[in-house]
Amino acid sequence: MTDRPLFPPTAPPPRPVTPGLYLVSTPIGNLRDMTLRALDVLAAADVVLVEDTRVTTRLLSAYGLKARLERCDDHASARAAETAVERITAGEVVALVSDAGTPLVSDPGYVVARAVIAAGLPVHPIPGASSLLAALCLAGLPADRVLFEGFLPPRSAARKTVLETLRPGRQTLVFFESGPRLADSLKDMAEVLGDRSAAVTRELTKLYEEAVRGTLSDLAADPRCQAPKGEIVVVVGPGEAEQAGEAEIDAALAEALGRLPPGEAAAEVSRALNLPRKPLYQRALSLKSSALKGRG
Incomplete structure (x- = not known):
């Protein structure tokens, strides 16, 4: 049995990293979960916005990278957003990372992304680890x-x-x-x-x-x-579906009957409320008949 390499000996060539905001996912524990694309972006970034400079410095050192770091925590996100817009407008590459995992999931990077989007500038997600x-x-x-x-x-x-x-x-x-x-x-x-x-x-x-x-x-x-x-x-896990009451069923059927014939309305409500179709169809016919009599 021949030994196999831990990773392919060749990989797709990196694409040019153009100006914009890059939301870079970082490992949540195992450093080998860093992606090749994330490394490309961090190597090309003019500035990296970070929650904790110490954490990101250790990450970059593990891959032999150096970068200009600026804080983007709860207290500095507004200023970081201004910095990102200014730099990207000037043609620079701005990367944003959280301490671990995918940015914008329970971290302050949301403020930066919103500002860049509002300015009409490009934003690129770099997928990776996510708890x-x-x-x-x-x-x-x-x-x-x-x-x-x-x-x-x-x-x-x-x-x-x-x-x-x-x-x-x-x-x-x-x-x-x-x-x-x-x-x-x-x-x-x-x-x-x-x-x-x-x-x-x-x-x-x-x-x-x-x-x-x-x-x-x-x-x-x-x-x-x-x-x-x-x-x-x-x-x-999801809870047990609660049985819909008569008022909820009638309301759903009435709304559906305003758009669909009785058979299709019953089928739609059956799927939505997880109820058998046949009695719903009979109820739909009854509601439609009552509605027609009311108009007469």
């Missing part, structure tokens, strides 16, 4: 419909208020959380959302990567979820 997507892959829960909520409020009352707005949804939920608050957050989720299937993922792509799976109440009581260290992403 959100990594957690979804690892959780083993449905990923066809997903709602990313980011960090929940730190206090229980406010946290429950937010969770209550998410309860009726029929999609998988994704949260960021800190270790000290994790167990309390899981308890509140179980209380408000119901005891859904969930996964707590931690230290994604790193040496001690971990995924703890179970119901929300089981996870809240699990010793591994009591103030663990590291970056944490919680994935919560």
